[in-house]
Amino acid sequence: MSDTGRANAIEMENVNKFFGGFQALKNVSLSVKVGERIVVCGPSGSGKSTLIRCINRLEEHDSGKIVVNGHELTGAVKDIDAVRSEVGMVFQSFNLFPHLTIIQNLMLAPRLVRKSSKSEARDTAMKYLERVKIPEQADKYPSQLSGGQQQRVAIARALCMNPLVMLFDEPTSALDPEMISEVLDVMTDLAREGMTMICVTHEMGFARSVADNVVFMDYGEIVEMNPPEEFFDHPRNERTKLFLSQILSH
Amino acid sequence: MTFDFALIADSIPKMLMGIGLTFQLLFLSAVLGLVLAITLLLMRISGRWYLSVPTMVYIYIFRGTPILVQIFIIYYGLPQLEFVRDSIFWPILREPFGCAVLALTLNTGAYVSEILRGGVLGVDRGLKEAGAALGLSARHRLVYITAPIAIRLALPAYSNDVISLMKSTALASTITLLDMMGIARTIVAETYAPYEVFISLMVIYLVLTWMIQRSFGWMEKRMSRHIKVEA
Numbered sequence: 019m020s021d022t023g024r025a026n027a028i029e030m031e032n033v034n035k036f037f038g039g040f041q042a043l044k045n046v047s048l049s050v051k052v053g054e055r056i057v058v059c060g061p062s063g064s065g066k067s068t069l070i071r072c073i074n075r076l077e078e079h080d081s082g083k084i085v086v087n088g089h090e091l092t093g094a095v096k097d098i099d100a101v102r103s104e105v106g107m108v109f110q111s112f113n114l115f116p117h118l119t120i121i122q123n124l125m126l127a128p129r130l131v132r133k134s135s136k137s138e139a140r141d142t143a144m145k146y147l148e149r150v151k152i153p154e155q156a157d158k159y160p161s162q163l164s165g166g167q168q169q170r171v172a173i174a175r176a177l178c179m180n181p182l183v184m185l186f187d188e189p190t191s192a193l194d195p196e197m198i199s200e201v202l203d204v205m206t207d208l209a210r211e212g213m214t215m216i217c218v219t220h221e222m223g224f225a226r227s228v229a230d231n232v233v234f235m236d237y238g239e240i241v242e243m244n245p246p247e248e249f250f251d252h253p254r255n256e257r258t259k260l261f262l263s264q265i266l267s268h
Numbered sequence: 269m270t271f272d273f274a275l276i277a278d279s280i281p282k283m284l285m286g287i288g289l290t291f292q293l294l295f296l297s298a299v300l301g302l303v304l305a306i307t308l309l310l311m312r313i314s315g316r317w318y319l320s321v322p323t324m325v326y327i328y329i330f331r332g333t334p335i336l337v338q339i340f341i342i343y344y345g346l347p348q349l350e351f352v353r354d355s356i357f358w359p360i361l362r363e364p365f366g367c368a369v370l371a372l373t374l375n376t377g378a379y380v381s382e383i384l385r386g387g388v389l390g391v392d393r394g395l396k397e398a399g400a401a402l403g404l405s406a407r408h409r410l411v412y413i414t415a416p417i418a419i420r421l422a423l424p425a426y427s428n429d430v431i432s433l434m435k436s437t438a439l440a441s442t443i444t445l446l447d448m449m450g451i452a453r454t455i456v457a458e459t460y461a462p463y464e465v466f467i468s469l470m471v472i473y474l475v476l477t478w479m480i481q482r483s484f485g486w487m488e489k490r491m492s493r494h495i496k497v498e499a
Contacts, residue, residue: 076397103403113398117416117494126412127402159494172398179402 024051026085027183027214028073033082035068035238042068043079044238050183055215057225057246060235061261066218069235070185073216074105087182103131106176110188112168114160114175120147121156124175132179139178146174150204166197170204177208184208186217220265226250234258275464279455283469286448290476293365293437293447297372298430304377309384323381330378336439338375343367343443368440376433383429387422388414420491427484431477438473448472 028050035043042065050056058066071077072084075091075098084091089101115123124143128134134142147153150170152163160168169189176184186205190198202224209215209228219225225232225246232249234242234257242249242258253259308327311319330338346352346361360366391414399409441450452469456462 074401076400099400099403099405102401105401107398107401109394109398111394113392113394115395115398115413117420117491119494127399127404130405130408130412131403161494175402 024053026050027052027054027087028216029083029085030069030072031083033072033079033084035065035072035077035079042238043072046082046238046240048233048240048243050214050216052182052214053212055209055213055228055230056217056233057229057231058216058218058233058235059220059222059225059261059265060233060241064235065238066235067187068238070107070187070216070218073183073185074102074107076107099131103127103179104182106179106181106184108169108172108176108184108186108189110191112160112165112172112192114168114171116160119157119159120152120163120171123160123171124178127175128178142178143174146177147171149177149207150174151200164197165193166200169193169197169201173201173204173208183214183216186215186219188218188220190219190221222250222266234261236261272461272464275459275461276468279452279459279465280468280472282455283448283451283465283472286446286451287472289365289440289445289447289450290434290437293368293372293440293445294430294434296369297376297437298433300369300373301376301380301433304373305380305384308377308381309388312381312385313388327378327382330375331382335371335375335436336442339368339371339439339443342371364440364443364445367443368437368445372433372436372440375436376429379429379432380426383422383425384418386425387418387420390421391417420488423484423488423491427480430484431480434476434480435473 026049028048030046030048033043033046034041044065046065046069048056048069058069060066068077072079072091073086078093079091086101087104089097091098091101114120115126118126121140121143124146125134125136125139128139128142129136132139144153144156147156150173152167152170155163155167155171160171163171173184173189189205190201193201198221202221205215205217205224206228217224217229227246229246231243232246233240234249234253234255236257242253242255244254249258250262253262308323311323312327314320342361343364346367352358352361361370395413395417396409399413404412437447438449440447441453444450446454448469452465456465459465
């Protein structure tokens, strides 16, 4: 796929983020084109989660510039809710609303934010539940579902808002091994359909088959970014080589 | 010592004539106290010091002093102030009933706001973030995510406070009100039979407590449907 002429969905320029005295992001610059799939990996504490949490302003960056779907995120941005409604996010711990049924989880934001009618919201919700292959769970509560099913619901919940970009924050790290593939399958389908995605994950098989670019982070910096073949077969930086040897060796 | 059952049979109906007043005190101060508690809670978690600091001082004072003292200050103390007598609240504060409701409301409001705050703090941060990530406004997150979960978490402690409030209504008898306790004290003064009368009164309060417990138990069960895992 040619990159020319495609607009940037996300642009980060020299972004810095501190937690007290700890610098979580150091001069991070990253641009993601519409339809591009990025996988971010790196050791724990390297700033991967902070990076994507800054994109929908769950964390506020301290300096630098972040532009999401054409809106710059600043302290003064009044319509942060509108920016967020166009960026779907999937969390490591699913974060389904425990007091609502599955279908209610999916209908809540379209009803409140998009002002969809009840039947419209329900139709959209069922459409995406079918897409993640669990329409029969619609009237259950999250606690009645397996982890893999809950994470698929979480993906469907984000998709109900018709987001322009999807962020995944270690979506399979909290899952039992036998449930990882059902979630990755849904993510792979999504990628094939052209969704712009940033995934923080250690699923290197997924990265290799789906990503346009793989980003390696360490100590809050982007150390290396390359297409998967290059990234896995000819890593340039010593830290990347070390990290890959650690996670691919077993 | 003999136990006069005829006196018990005689005094229970008399004391029950005060149950209406007990209920009025309980119901009014519970409802007004809850409204006050929610207001205090919103001020406390507003993140603005000029709202949260006065709230903390208020809660400290009303939780930190005996409710009997609060009742006496409101009933005996406030009428000494001229501006109170001139205010539109005088028709309420002139009556012992108004004073009792006010004292109970102010007191329970302080406790309940702390109970509700415990519930709010217990809501998983990830759920609020999930709401934010979906584009829900802060108000929508509070109403549709935080509040329902916080209420469920706070319910057991809240039922405790309602029972405690029910018992506190007996203090209204100290400012001339003839609730069940007031009537019991009158009967005791006439008959010099404290055991029979006060033990009967205890039984009545225990029945009320049982009713409150059962209602809250039912509510807890209803609100926990989502936690039950299908077998």
